[in-house]
Amino acid sequence: MPGLTRALVLPACRTLPWRLVGAAGVAGLLLAALTRTTGETGERLSLPLLRAAVLAFAMGLVFLLDDPARHTTATVPAPRPLRVALRVALVLPAVAAWWTSALLLVPPDVRPPVADLTLEAGAAFVLAVTGAAAAVRFTDVTRPGPLVAAGLLTSAVLAVLFWPKRWALFVPVEDDRWAAAHDRWAVVLAGAVLVGGVCAVEPVRRRWGRGGV
């Protein structure tokens, strides 16, 4: 298995949607860089801008599991969890680098608490990949990216609008619920990782009624 993994690294690296992830990253960094131009309102805007940047980058990550050849690889010896894990592992350094530069783009005096915000960003990124994994697991589409992007955006908007106040997630820094909200973000992250892990497994048989043989 280790030999197989090593052999897979280069092809997997080539098939990753680097251009999409890169474009989303640039857009996210542009949003993060806006905090430098907003002047004295930067303090108030830095958190929403960073959250928007995270959402923008997550829009790129939903394309991570797009694989036009997925129907031909269902039977290869390398199981799907390994292939998914490989893609995630390959994109991880890029995500870390992107997040570091996004944080560094925000002036230090208006930067929100880094650790807590990293938790939020991590949860958002994992949710994006989990969405893609779930789409791959439960449908036969080869490129679930656009659908998952639409779904993630829709759920983000609905969550901001209608998430119950008792379990508030999107709180401003000076709010008393900041710490409690980040406990909830940790729960969201753990749940997303769990669901993602479950969804990465190749189903034993296709669900009936979905596109024949």
Place this chain on the structure above:
Amino acid sequence: MTAVLRTPAAPPTVRDEPGGSWAAVAALALFETRRLLTRVPVLLAFAVYLGWTVWRSGKAWGGYPALQDADRATQTAPMLVGLAVLLCVNHAALRSRRHGTEQHFGVLALPPWRRTAAHALSVVAAALLTGVCVAAQFGWEALRPGAIGRGSMGELLVGPLTVLLFGLAGLLVAGLVRSALAAPLLVVFCLFLSVFGTGSGEGWERWLVPVVVESTSNTLPSDLLGRPAGWHALYLAGLALSLGLLAVLMAGGRKPVVVAGVAGAVAMTLLGGVAQARGDSPELVRARERATLDPEQVQSCARRDGSTYCAFPEWQPRVDDWAGVVDRVRSLAGGRAQVQDVVVRQRVDARYGLTGDAALTPLERPHEVTVGTQWGGNRVPEFSAAVAGVLVAGNEKASTSICDGRIVTVMWLALGWESDPMAALRRVRLNDTVTGSDSVLQPTDGLYMTAAQTEVLRALFERPRGEVTARVKDRWAELTSPKVTAARAAQLLGVPAPEGDDKCLD
């Protein structure tokens, strides 16, 4: 066989037949409309939009809407639909590329720009549907018996035009960037702009965004609003049309009529954009000052039961509601107050337009009461308290500085007629309390109730209404004489002496 082959093949007739292509465009537009309106994000957006609108329409304005405010309330929610349409139109326009069928369409008689036109028409259908929703929402408010004022067509068009603008922007982006990522990123930008940049700034730039919200909930007469609603609608329509025609142009529709259309749409946008940025005209500023400082010049007065009600022309239908409150308050009073005629004067501070609301100063003319421009909900007990204050103290200036046991009488007159006086007391007090000391809101400056006065008032509400009314009328002269204490008032009214603090706030 030879004869058959020799027969000249009929030339493709679709292009020559007038209207043939357009029939195909219409058929495709119908298909795309059906697909667009049944996509999950659009369905969800419409569901949330309708649900939120219905849920809110029950609460807003307490059943007494001013239509010049109700028209603006239709604007923000369609942005959600607009974003969903942006996403889905972009997705639909890239469908043939995603599925690799672009080449197959190349052999069809329908050129790409006509397919783009069909997509644009599907956006128009979504905008029309939004228009129906907006019309229903506004019509519902307008048909309420308590509705007053005048809505503006320009304001009502903003919702559907926002959907049109966002959808056509999605279509144009699909032509510019053939990537599925572009639309989601655009939505993230739009979301950020819509949350933090909905024209809340100052100056002409704030009119560049689709929906321009106002920072106050002040209700002004419709001719003093000073919002260039019509020009803004023209600007939005021009912008949407430019984007749509540009998308058609980019797809290869280089017909003279399309180019001329783009030029016309850009001219429309510029005209609207320049005209909406002109700011308040000197006549408007003068009219606002006149309405604020000398409302007598623009108001007309009506008489009911001897009292005079002076209101801006649009508020004349409210006179009967005000007269009802004045009647009920007077019916609880004793002495001369129960036949005292009052002058109800409607006032508003319009000098700052909708950018800020200044507090009104109390009137000093005898028996003249201020009423605001809003009604329903908390505004009713607030007005009632002002009327009661004037009946007890003689004028508004004196009534807002009462600082003794007369407050008990004032608040009894103000709230005693309500079906649930305790709930009304909670609504009329600043911090929504019914015990302890708190401020009482009024159309002008408020009153201040001490803990002892509150205690006496609560004791009165627990007694039978007829009994308390008879006692108040009986002891009217003593109850309304200055310097009466809360303890003395309690004694006069036959309720236990209060224990709370009776010290007034300076």
